[in-house]
Amino acid sequence: MRTIGSRLKAVFAKKIKKSGVNMSIIKQILDSYATGSSLSLSVHQNIFGELPVLVIKHPTCSAAVSLQGAHLLFWQPSTETTPVIWLSQKANFKKEMAIRGGVPICWPWFGKLGDPMHGFARLVEWQLDSCKEDNNGVDLTLSLTNNQQTERFFTKPFQAWLTIHVGQICEVTLSCQGDFEATSALHTYFGINNIDNVTVKGLGDSYQDRLPVENKPTILGQLTFNQEVDRVYTDADEAITIFDGKRTIKLTNVNASDVVTWNPWIDKAKAMADFADQEYQSMVCVETCRINKPLKLEATQKSVYGFKIEVI
Template identity: 45%
Template sequence: MTEQLFTLPVLKQLSPAISECQIADLPMLAISHAKGRAAITLQGAHLLAWQPTGEKPVIWLSSETPFQPGVAIRGGVPVCWPWFGPAGQPPHGFARLLPWQVTAHSEDDQGVNLTLTLKDSEETRKLWPHAFTLHAHFTFGDQCSIELESHGDFETTSALHAYFEIGDIAKIKVEGLGQPHIDKVAGGITAQQQGALTFDGQTDRIYTAPEAESRIVDPVFDRTISVTHKHNSDVVSWNPGEKNSVSMKDMADDGYKTMVCVETAAVTASQISTSAEPARLAMIIAVK
């Protein structure tokens, strides 16, 4: 799926490294640089792909996802804001479903910097009665960093709901998640984990005392994906398992085998934005 993103016709050259394209019904930015390549839809400031030069794709994207206005994209890094999960409607908030604007970009030998911005509107105020300015800052170089910066006076829950490309869900492990977690598959009970997380069926957990770095150890791809979390209270890990993968229209029947979510999140402790100080949530992704 990643390769298709970089063969789309260029509609406009925004800079030497950034091109404006169209994927189905959605505007998209393709980033091509000596350090690697990436793709982002303007809907949701949604990272679809990041691939450092010489490496396999790092971000997983469903081959079955529709690219339609107002429809959630399956895969990539959805921005869940101003709420996470079913805390409101639509689920995971409205930020991932609305068009954002490119407000800054720059590039040098070390990589590409890009900022997309979403502001409140009549549409958002019907769903959530607050004035806001939300920035998504991206840096693509040897590493990929994503930072949300929210301005206004309000309280939110949020997540960078990252889907990672893996060789085989049955063979990976995720380290650094910590022990205490909320197991949503088991009805929301609080449990303690011993050692690294491995996967045998549906998994949906909120880790409430995670380390600063999560590590996806992948023996099939012979690599470790490092995810450094900042300003978070939690880390979420999710895989739908075989049964749910088959039932999901926007995922191939075997899609669960090649993806795992490790999400930087503020779920159990909400974040407060004030006029004096914005709230932030960030992740840094690297391949080791």
């Protein structure tokens, strides 16, 4: 027999469904903080969908990290009204499925250079090594070592570490060891006001277009959007800015060789099951990469690259 409380909850849920109100996925994740296990004052761990997720509510920011893929899901500084790092409303939180949005780690290969596409690092669970916080924010270190799960995709031994700092700024660094070359991308999805108003500067003039029809820039080194874009810039500045008419996001790359820009535009957005039809308007990918100059891993020395993001 259902209690009065459970009946009221069911009625309220039906009203929400009928009215078309859909609680944002980010709010759902943040709400799970209340029932999670505490790792520190500002970090709680819970299960969201099928995946263990670290939910961060710090005075400087809100954010979340999935242990699958060591995947920073979103980041919103306390000074901002919308997330700077974006998460799709239709993202999957299922085991061994890629999560749409945030900062997926493409490693140890990018694109179709191996199977699965973009590597396996984003599909397997990483270990949380440390969780610390201070007045400036939260610092996490996660690690992945070759194991039974990874050996289905890749048989060579390796170690990888991801460090994440979230506060008023966001910093992500990938370090790895092994005896092979790896291509990689920190595949960041940025939240923007409207793609029609976006200008990305600092990309340089040299790029490889991955689409059959080019969207040639009207100003060299700058990119605006009026159709699908999928491009690898090979000589970008260390500092790149993303202006959307309301705010400017600064991306500073560290030891990167390439920058990928991507927006699926109308048709591809409609074709993706984990991407809402209109979401192409509210995101743009500007990715920190090692593609044309692969990471040359050594067994005794770490290969490192990463980025810093801030709103200026």
